[in-house]
Amino acid sequence: MDLHKEVLKYKDELIKSLQESIRIKSVEEETKPGMPFGEGPAKALEHFLSVGEKLGFKVENFDNYAGHIDFGNENQEEMVGILGHVDVVPEGNGWDFDPYGAEIVDNKMYGRGTLDDKGPMMICLYAMKALKDAGIPLKRKVRMILGANEETGWGCMNHYFGKLQMPHPVVSFTPDSGFPVTFAEKGILRGLFKIKTDANIFVKAGNVFNAVPETTTISLPISYKEVIEKELPIYNENKENKISFEILENKIILTSKGVAAHAAHPSLGYNSLSALMIFLGKLPIAENGLKEMVKFFNEKIQMEFNGKLLGLNLIDEPSGEITINFGKCYIENGELIVSMDMRYPVTFEAKDIKEKLFSTLNEYGLTFEPLKEEKPLYVPKDNFLVKTLMEVYQDMTGDMESQPISTGGGTYAKAVSNCVAFGALLKDTPDSMHQKNECIDLKTLDTLLPLFVETIYRLAK
DSSP states (O other): OOHHHHGGGGHHHHHHHHHHHHTSOOOOOOOBTTBTTOHHHHHHHHHHHHHHHHTTOEEEEETTTEEEEEESOTTOOOEEEEEEEOOOOOOOSOOSSOTTTOOEETTEEESTTTTTTHHHHHHHHHHHHHHHHHTOOOSSEEEEEEESOTTTTOHHHIIIIIISOOOOOSEEEEOSEESSEEEEEOEEEEEEEEEEOOOOOOEEEOSOTTBOOSEEEEEEEGGGHHHHHHHHHHHHTTOSSOEEEEEETTEEEEEEEOBOOBTTOGGGSBOHHHHHHHHHTTSOOOSTTHHHHHHHHHHHTTTOSSOTTTTOOOEETTTEEOEEEOOOEEEETTEEEEEEEEEEOTTSOHHHHHHHHHHHHHHTTOEEEEEEEEOOEEOOTTSHHHHHHHHHHHHHHOOOSOOOEEESOOOGGGTSSSEEEEOEEOTTOOOOTTSTTOEEEGGGHHHHHHHHHHHHHHHHO
């Protein structure tokens, strides 16, 4: 039996199941009874488990935090893990297609989650199905572990591995990055820059920490009209991403347009918040709180994402340069708040970075509230798991040039021991994760299905 050909027989069924999954809007929402991350993530988790059950696997839902799908028998002590998530980031604006419609146009399926991470996990699930139907004996059982809160907090993994103390697989991968193998993941530090304000203004930027904000809007008193009319044409000259203004209810409404991108790769986007702060720096801002925040951005941020002006331009050989994204801005309880998502190189420590931040922010009257810390992940290139996955990738694609990669993305590889990210973004395939018009090119299934069935086989045999 040629398993690589057999697995392609499941392609049409896979596409249908993935469309059903994409049509479930699984953005984190308000907690409901039995739904810790809201209705959408719970429904998406239940859908995946129902597909797994329909395919003949044993499934279990753990309080709608997480679930798993098992292939093998209970007597097998060792286990291969496939980790991924069913939640997605908010859709944002500017789509050419319904972000939850799963429309197929020119052999591409469009929708939030097609690449991150519903698509790759559904591919792996059908690869498991092909192995199961082939009846090939395996030494290790295979467990797909699905979380419902990866994009916003990892409460899913804390519940599954922490509170419930579920066993760690002996070896795992998560298809939540790119090929070939991600051997290093930068540390993640998230927090809020805050300053008290009594300004009678409105400001709104972005929806999530981990995406470059596409749009930022601020209201200012009408008294700024004359200076804005003077300075804005000068600012916008020769800029592709412009700032516009209108007068509404005796207020000036400024709107800055950018380009969304994943916070792990902010250079691929254009930060509308940073751009607006630079323009505001050309105005005689008098409002308390806003004045200090504008000064901070103009002196310590500008359009940078590598921390150079902040004195945090960290870099190392395994994982490269630090990235810093400012994804959200809003006013709440009398404070002007800006969110920060930092991905720092694997040889540095968060405590040293925070000390530098505290010192710098204090100069501007700002405070820093840490919200999330993830330590870096570093698995040497000569590790068994990295070597095995590299061999699979090379054998299945013929790509002998690509080398193991490092990333600023944070994946479930950090949730368990002996795990790395492996795919599912193929070389030279556009990365639309966290962006408008996210899509999966369905012709890549002809490569990905055989690749993942071989991956699972080699790790489990």
